Amino acid sequence: MGKYFDDLETRSPEVRERALFRALDEQLAGARRHAPYFAELLKDVRAGEVRDRKALAALPLTRKSGLIALQKATPPFGGMTAVPLSRLARVFASPGPIYDPQAERRDYFGLARALFAAGFREGELVHNTFTYHFTPAGFMFDLAAQALGCPVFPAGVGQTELQVQTIAQLRPVCYTGTPSFLKLLLEKADEAKADVSSLRKAAVSGEAFLPAVRQLLEARGIAAYQSYGTADLGLIAYETEAREGLVVDEGVIVEIVRPGTGDPVAEGEVGEVVVTTLTPEYPLIRFATGDMSAVLPGISPCGRTNVRIKGWMGRADQTTKVRGMFVHPAQVAEVARRHPQIVRARLTVAHDDQKNDTMTLQCELRESAPGGFVEAVENSLREVCKLRGAVVPKPAGSLPNDGKVIEDLRKYD
Numbered sequence: 001m002g003k004y005f006d007d008l009e010t011r012s013p014e015v016r017e018r019a020l021f022r023a024l025d026e027q028l029a030g031a032r033r034h035a036p037y038f039a040e041l042l043k044d045v046r047a048g049e050v051r052d053r054k055a056l057a058a059l060p061l062t063r064k065s066g067l068i069a070l071q072k073a074t075p076p077f078g079g080m081t082a083v084p085l086s087r088l089a090r091v092f093a094s095p096g097p098i099y100d101p102q103a104e105r106r107d108y109f110g111l112a113r114a115l116f117a118a119g120f121r122e123g124e125l126v127h128n129t130f131t132y133h134f135t136p137a138g139f140m141f142d143l144a145a146q147a148l149g150c151p152v153f154p155a156g157v158g159q160t161e162l163q164v165q166t167i168a169q170l171r172p173v174c175y176t177g178t179p180s181f182l183k184l185l186l187e188k189a190d191e192a193k194a195d196v197s198s199l200r201k202a203a204v205s206g207e208a209f210l211p212a213v214r215q216l217l218e219a220r221g222i223a224a225y226q227s228y229g230t231a232d233l234g235l236i237a238y239e240t241e242a243r244e245g246l247v248v249d250e251g252v253i254v255e256i257v258r259p260g261t262g263d264p265v266a267e268g269e270v271g272e273v274v275v276t277t278l279t280p281e282y283p284l285i286r287f288a289t290g291d292m293s294a295v296l297p298g299i300s301p302c303g304r305t306n307v308r309i310k311g312w313m314g315r316a317d318q319t320t321k322v323r324g325m326f327v328h329p330a331q332v333a334e335v336a337r338r339h340p341q342i343v344r345a346r347l348t349v350a351h352d353d354q355k356n357d358t359m360t361l362q363c364e365l366r367e368s369a370p371g372g373f374v375e376a377v378e379n380s381l382r383e384v385c386k387l388r389g390a391v392v393p394k395p396a397g398s399l400p401n402d403g404k405v406i407e408d409l410r411k412y413d
Helices: 013-034 036-041 053-057 064-073 112-117 137-147 160-170 179-192 211-219 329-337 373-385
Strands: 088-094 098-103 126-128 152-154 174-177 201-204 223-230 234-239 246-248 252-257 271-277 287-293 320-322 325-327 342-351 357-365 390-395 406-408
Touching: 013 036, 013 271, 053 252, 064 098, 064 287, 112 137, 112 223, 112 234, 126 137, 126 160, 137 152, 137 174, 160 179, 174 179, 179 201, 179 211, 179 223, 211 223, 223 246, 234 252, 234 271, 329 342, 329 357, 329 373, 357 373, 373 390
Parallel strands: 126 152, 126 174, 174 201, 201 223, 342 406, 357 390
Antiparallel strands: 088 098, 223 234, 234 246, 252 271, 271 287, 320 325, 342 357
16 A cells, blocks of 8 residues: 555545535435335435435434434434444443444444554554444444554453553554543553553544643654544544544545534535545435534645544533423524524523523524514514524624534533
């Protein structure tokens, strides 16, 4: 292999887009034929109809937050798999529980691309500290390392003293796991005066990669790169030597949508990550992850030409309770949809002097508010949310670009 994992990473964006949507047409057909859930969800979608992102955005979302109920109703996978249980290699349980399938296929979760970008190369021993118990993280990275020709020591979590001893004796070059656990292992090694200097490369995930931890690892001579994925989807995006955002994987289509809706936001605007995977065995289509991110402009300096995202920027589920009633981001979106003058809306929940709940809908407008605008939006807010609230017009671009649709400012101390 050369600088890149394969030629897919450097193809022109136009060629990639055409290839992705050709593959998506096959994915939709297979999902309708073999996955009962998608057969019902996509029953009105005709072959060849979804040829671009505008058409894709018209398809309904499937929310990760709804998987528990769907899987309970139709075990084990909610009717979303396109192959029978006998065709699967493993079944995992993530907290919830949410059950995730793994087909018998080389690098099923697609993490090999991320490990290659992190510098992992054939023959280098990988010390894998992701758990192999219940959840798929251990196997996700294990299968990826094997696809690159890297032998794996399945360390799992815990037993830090024994792990340090093993590293000192086996001299692995590569580490996979959370960044905080790598930091802990280095500290334990210092206490034990053990030589773990063989570690030079790390692929980290599962938590925020804090700048202080990155700097500590760099000081120890370890080049660490983060990746973003889920147990359901596998790899979504990964860091490269450019250190400018995360490059989207070649096997998924990523959209950023306004929380509570399926509507794509403008480039650079923070919203919810929605992923369509091209994995035929588990054809998740417009899968709303509940994570927040934003698209970065332009192409990565590393030479990879796919879209880049900023990485994980918080959670999209901002549902809150006001005066005993739940208010959802989808309701805020519905209020904004009724009034075309609104570019963006943000509902702020606070306490007044008597600790009573108050709601204020801040509305970015395309132009100055027409007569009667505030009263009309207040009526819509009351109709949709069944609660009264104030409405404050704002100039375009004045609300923070943080993806928040509902901001809860109440304090209970």
